[in-house]
Amino acid sequence: MPPSIDKPVATSPIDKPVALVIGASRGIGRQVAIDLAKKGYAVVVSAKSTTPPSALKSLSPFPPDPNSSLSTITTVAHEINTLHHGCTALAIPCDTSDPTGTSLKDLIAATIKAYGHLDVLVYNSGAIWWSSVSGTPLKRYQIMQRVNADGLYAAVQFSLPYLHESTYGGRIVVVCPPIYSRFFRGKTAYAMGKTATGEGDGVVTRKGGMAITGIWPAVAIESAATAKQMKETPKHELRRDLRKATIFSDAILGILNAPAEKVNGELLLDEDFLRDSCGVTDFEKYSCVEGSRPRRIMPRKLPDLTVEEQDDEGVRYDSAAARRKGGAKL
Structure with a gap:
């Protein structure tokens, strides 16, 4: 049977679109949350890492380095609420690796209780381990699947009842790569989970007004993940091949502003989407090092x-419906 959704009553419904960003404590997720708030969304910032509220006043500098462990959902929400006039953010912790899905279910319930509705889900949470199959322990592989694939599935499933009711259209944006064979080289276990997230576009493609879209960087973006590489590569050399996270948040804002039918079910690259659909021609402004031309890491085609036979689905069998009628045992 489908999971039961106990719809909580909002304490104070908010009269603006609500966006939930999962994986928003640092780097790309932090920037997406900030820019959504600047564009008029009430934002829920979610991840595992938090900061005791009593420690906020002692943080110096503030805001902390967005790619360091000092940046948490608490600091991001505080940054939005205090440094950006008129912006609204709420930090709600969540563990996307929870195998029961309870943490994500509670996150969605807390979002509805706080704001009354949910209009945009951005799933940026990701566990990373880049190595060969022989170099990837089974436990590491299982963690990546729980966070990258299972966590997304749970977040989407628990969000759908509210996204279907959204007066703003209901959108899901997933940080996932388009599928091609080269992506699996040298990081097979990681790629298996990340490309699986790209196949989630089937969940709402037949619901009018809704859309689910995958987005991935064409050029590497400065983030907590790339910060780890700086320990082995001189920082100034690595940053020449990196872009600011603002290119990614600009692309996501463009996706949310586009007609649902144009972006529904698409797996997009940030640069290509901004150029082809948003009319962006100046990409130098996104370079971390002025004057540099970061190397593209994704195929051009x-x-x-x-x-x-894309539209020929034949006779569809619904296991859930069959089970309700007593025809299925699993």
């Missing part, structure tokens, strides 16, 4: 995964 991606494979088309559709087939000639």
Whole structure:
């Protein structure tokens, strides 16, 4: 049976679109949350890392380095509420690796209780381990699957009842790569989970007004993940090949502003979408080092995964419906 959703009553419904950003304590997720708030969204900032409220006053500098462990959902929400006039943010912790999904279910319930509705879900949470199969312990692989694939599935499933009711259209944006064979080289276990998230676009493609979209950087973005690489590579050399996280948040804002039918089910690259659909021509402003030309890490042309019989689904079998009628045992 589908999971039961006990809809909580909002303490004070808010009259603006609500966006939940999961994986928003640092780097890309932090920037997305900030820019959504600047554009008029009430934002829920979620991840595992938190800071005791009593420690906020002692943070110096503030805001902390967005790619360091000092940046948490508490500091991000505080940054939005105090440094950006008229912006609204709430920090709600969540563990996307929870195998029961309870943490994500509670997150969605807390969002509704606080704001009354949910209009945008951004799933940026990700566990990273780049190595060969022989170099990836089974436990590490299982953690990545729980965070990258299972966590997304749970977040989408528990969000759908509210996204269907959204008066703003209901959007899901997933940070996931388009699928092509080269992506699996040298990081097979990680790629298995991340490309699986890209296949989630089937969940709402037939719901009018809603859309689910995958987005991935064409050029590496400065983040907590790339910060780890700086320990082995001179910082000034590495940053020449990096872009600011603002290119990613700009692309997500562009996706949310686009007609649902234009972005629904698409797996996009930030630079290409901004150029082709948003009219952006100046990408130098996104470079971390002025005057540099960061190397593109994604193919310029991606494979088309559709087939000639794309719209021919034949006779569809619904296991959930069959079970309700007593016809299925699993």
